[in-house]
Amino acid sequence: MSTTLDWAEGVLGWAVANWSHPGEPDRGVLPRLLEHIRLAYSSIAIGLALAIPLGLACVRWRILYPPLLTGVNVLYAVPSIALFFLMLPYTGFSDWTAIVPLALYTLVILLPNVVDGLRQVPDHVRQAAVAMGFGPLRRLISVETPVALPIIIAGLRVASVATISMVSVASLVGLGGLGRLILSDGFRRQFDAPIIVGIVLVVALALVTDALLVLAQRLLTPWARRDRRPRTGRALRRAAAAAPTGAETIGSTAGAPPGKG
Amino acid sequence: MITFEGAAKHYPDGTVAVADLDLTVETGRTTVFVGPSGSGKTTSLRMINRMVEPTRGIVRVDGVDIRDRDPALLRRGIGYVIQQAGLFPHRTVLDNIATVPLLLGVRKRTARARAAELMELVGLEPSMGRRWPHQLSGGQQQRVGVARALAADPPILLMDEPFSAVDPVVRTGLQDELLRLQRELRKTIVFVTHDIDEAVRLGDRIAVFRPGGELAQYDTPERLLTEPADAFVESFVGHDRGVRRLSFFPARSLSLREDVVCGDDLKVEDVLHIAEGHPWILVIDAARAPLGWIAARALRDSPTGIRLGEMETVPYGHTFSVETDSLRAALDAAVLSPAGRAVGVDEDGCVIGVVGQDDLGTALWSVTD
Ligand SMILES: Nc1ncnc2c1ncn2[C@@H]1O[C@H](COP(=O)(O)OP(=O)(O)OP(=O)(O)O)[C@@H](O)[C@H]1O
Ligand SMILES: [Mg+2]
Numbered sequence: 001m002s003t004t005l006d007w008a009e010g011v012l013g014w015a016v017a018n019w020s021h022p023g024e025p026d027r028g029v030l031p032r033l034l035e036h037i038r039l040a041y042s043s044i045a046i047g048l049a050l051a052i053p054l055g056l057a058c059v060r061w062r063i064l065y066p067p068l069l070t071g072v073n074v075l076y077a078v079p080s081i082a083l084f085f086l087m088l089p090y091t092g093f094s095d096w097t098a099i100v101p102l103a104l105y106t107l108v109i110l111l112p113n114v115v116d117g118l119r120q121v122p123d124h125v126r127q128a129a130v131a132m133g134f135g136p137l138r139r140l141i142s143v144e145t146p147v148a149l150p151i152i153i154a155g156l157r158v159a160s161v162a163t164i165s166m167v168s169v170a171s172l173v174g175l176g177g178l179g180r181l182i183l184s185d186g187f188r189r190q191f192d193a194p195i196i197v198g199i200v201l202v203v204a205l206a207l208v209t210d211a212l213l214v215l216a217q218r219l220l221t222p223w224a225r226r227d228r229r230p231r232t233g234r235a236l237r238r239a240a241a242a243a244p245t246g247a248e249t250i251g252s253t254a255g256a257p258p259g260k261g
Numbered sequence: 262m263i264t265f266e267g268a269a270k271h272y273p274d275g276t277v278a279v280a281d282l283d284l285t286v287e288t289g290r291t292t293v294f295v296g297p298s299g300s301g302k303t304t305s306l307r308m309i310n311r312m313v314e315p316t317r318g319i320v321r322v323d324g325v326d327i328r329d330r331d332p333a334l335l336r337r338g339i340g341y342v343i344q345q346a347g348l349f350p351h352r353t354v355l356d357n358i359a360t361v362p363l364l365l366g367v368r369k370r371t372a373r374a375r376a377a378e379l380m381e382l383v384g385l386e387p388s389m390g391r392r393w394p395h396q397l398s399g400g401q402q403q404r405v406g407v408a409r410a411l412a413a414d415p416p417i418l419l420m421d422e423p424f425s426a427v428d429p430v431v432r433t434g435l436q437d438e439l440l441r442l443q444r445e446l447r448k449t450i451v452f453v454t455h456d457i458d459e460a461v462r463l464g465d466r467i468a469v470f471r472p473g474g475e476l477a478q479y480d481t482p483e484r485l486l487t488e489p490a491d492a493f494v495e496s497f498v499g500h501d502r503g504v505r506r507l508s509f510f511p512a513r514s515l516s517l518r519e520d521v522v523c524g525d526d527l528k529v530e531d532v533l534h535i536a537e538g539h540p541w542i543l544v545i546d547a548a549r550a551p552l553g554w555i556a557a558r559a560l561r562d563s564p565t566g567i568r569l570g571e572m573e574t575v576p577y578g579h580t581f582s583v584e585t586d587s588l589r590a591a592l593d594a595a596v597l598s599p600a601g602r603a604v605g606v607d608e609d610g611c612v613i614g615v616v617g618q619d620d621l622g623t624a625l626w627s628v629t630d
Contacts, residue, residue, distance in 0.1 A: 143349060
């Protein structure tokens with residue numbers, strides 16, 4: 001027991017001692033954490049920014065979707081390390097070497113969610129929008145996208161956790177945020193404190209990000225929460241037809257977190 | 262006025278959804294499109310707001326060929342209610358109702374105030390305005406659908422099987438509500454259903470469609486039931502159309518008897534002479550509310566001195582309103598009454614008199630002439 005405590009104290013001591021070094025802005029745990037956040041969040045943001053217009057296009061022109069999905073899936077099958085190395089000649093040791101592949105992976109996870117989300121907008125809701133005089137663009141912006149939002153955010157949760165974990169791999173090309181603690185300081189020097197600190201911070205970052213997304217979902221889609229009134233089976237089914245975007249649907253639409261290395 | 266001039270819809274796969282349709286929908290009236298599934302009712306309805314473009318022919322609204330109108334703008338001036346209500350799940354009930362005024366550029370506050378007015382008009386609690394659509398029952402959702410269609414005060418209202426997803430009791434309530442609204446608003450309503458009873462109840466005019474998208478008959482409900490144009494219409498309106506037709510004749514024309522209606526404070530011996538010629542007497546209380554029937558036999562068998570109110574009575578079943586109900590309701594009340602007689606009441610539920618089978622029979626015979 002006391003040895004475990006000693007060990008934990010040692011790890012914590014190392015983290016505190018190495019948190020940051022005044023005068024040396026690139027050394028210590030904090031700069032690695034900030035780098036990790038920067039790489040992960042820009043990849044997620046770019047992936048999302050690509051997934052939405054591509055998803056809209058796939059819904060508008062149905063024949064686009066199968067080839068596009070196959071294409072991004074093939075990319076997803078390429079090991080991330082290989083992609084990072086393939087990027088090197090073009091992007092050098094800049095952030096883009098990590099961001100381009102990671103943004104692509106985010107896109108792979110998000111695209112099906114955007115497409116499914118838009119496709120599951122109930123036909124009667126769409127028809128009603130047409131009948132009331134919404135033009136196609138207005139319908140997309142103020143009816144279809146909001147109704148698809150719970151499923152898009154569910155996909156974003158999966159994609160962000162996967163991306164945050166994958167950033168570490170980029171340490172092999174000299175990037176990788178917290179991954180560098182694990183790889184350079186830990187493995188190479190056979191020293192476990194940096195490895196533990198790196199893992200704990202990656203997991204914590206993933207959890208915090210997920211919590212932020214859940215919060216965003218609550219704020220953006222308050223209507224998708226169905227917890228106010230006890231409902232009978234019949235009423236529930238009718239409600240599901242009117243708004244099939246509650247938690248049940250999210251669970252079934254969002255794929256399992258991909259085990260991507 | 263909406264006119265279909267040889268309007269047809271042929272799909273590329275060869276399906277004829279609507280064959281040449283010539284029809285005039287009168288302003289301020291309710292016109293019902295009725296027919297079996299696939300007979301082109303929805304297709305015809307959607308030609309009016311350009312959700313379906315006819316492959317041939319012209320549709321005019323107030324004389325203007327609607328192809329000259331921008332579809333989105335045209336639709337904002339035509340209310341539309343669909344079967345599953347089609348409410349927007351991400352907007353509150355109030356904002357759902359305010360949709361079209363907002364599209365038309367009305368300020369948010371004004372649009373919401375208008376929406377609140379409409380909630381009252383269609384009989385929804387104001388507190389429901391803050392709910393999400395999924396927190397309403399099916400019947401309430403339909404009311405919201407109707408309110409939303411009325412929000413911009415369009416002169417035309419298209420309704421595609423709006424009440425078919427709710428149970429019969431709620432449906433009847435919604436139909437009553439629509440009749441009341443229509444008396445008040447006088448919109449040009451085109452209503453699609455495949456329920457002939459609903460059509461007869463709501464329609465000023467009924468268009469019966471047959472498979473293949475042809476118009477089989479276009480007539481008033483009464484003429485549809487009396488003179489079906491052909492065997493298809495006859496079988497579609499059903500073989501009880503004779504009985505159904507009775508709903509067009511007021512119960513007012515019946516002659517009601519008062520002599521068999523007795524107060525509950527009368528004694529058995531006071532009413533024995535009535536029971537001579539009639540097998541049943543109806544007992545009422547001091548406020549003229551019906552209490553029940555007593556058989557003449559039971560009166561003769563009971564000792565003298567007992568007041569009618571103390572005797573056991575046979576339930577009177579349901580009554581009909583002399584002023585507002587039809588012969589059909591009176592007949593129904595008589596058939597369901599254990600005494601075989603119907604109790605006629607006024608608006609306050611006070612007994613006016615009863616109608617026996619022979620009187621009812623006379624009235625029915627006079628109707629068939
Ligand atoms: N896009 C389409 N392509 C081919 N046929 C179609 C298409 N849309 C509708 N139809 C056909 O047109 C016919 C009329 O359809 P419509 O929806 O008007 O029928 P309806 O009378 O409203 O039926 P219901 O009572 O079932 O709603 C049907 O046979 C239908 O299959
Ligand atoms: Mg239909």
